[in-house]
Amino acid sequence: GAGVSQSPSNKVTEKGKDVELRCDPISGHTALYWYRQRLGQGLEFLIYFQGNSAPDKSGLPSDRFSAERTGESVSTLTIQRTQQEDSAVYLCASSFTGEETQYFGPGTRLLVL
């Protein structure tokens, strides 16, 4: 009964570099979400995957951000040419369906120098 896991837990990178963040959802959960939490701010929706449907990418802040999901398992969030304003905690969540309770992973703390 493992929960949502994310890796790495912390990432420090230089401005302009690409980073890849990974999320393993709870087994059996068809829905997967990415959120961003900047210091002192609320969680900000980024992207939502539901089964084999086209993902809802409308929350991605720029074309430097992209995400993929393999079937109903692992997802990766990629940030290209990172900027200092990308520094935040990136949280992944999963749920049985798109209307059920979302369970969060521990997050990846990204610092762009």
Add this chain to the structure above:
Amino acid sequence: GQNIDQPTEMTATEGAIVQINCTYQTSGFNGLFWYQQHAGEAPTFLSYNVLDGLEEKGRFSSFLSRSKGYSYLLLKELQMKDSASYLCARGSRGSTLGRLYFGRGTQLTVWP
């Protein structure tokens, strides 16, 4: 945005009762969630309301009024470990189904 409003900070003493209010935009409403988030940790689910009224779960209760776009989280018999940020989140219907819209969180500090 979705205008999820909740107080930024609250303080209370051990053993007391505290009520954290949340107001939200009613259009497209699809349930109201409360999460607890300790510093440096992931949000953990506390409660979910989709119908009007009070849901009680141990020391924590959550209330919803859909017509008023209002919810509150009630914490009884406060303990030091309840010091955390409490996040109000609104579910959404239609083209934005699946998204949760979060408030900024209410930082609760419980004093001995």
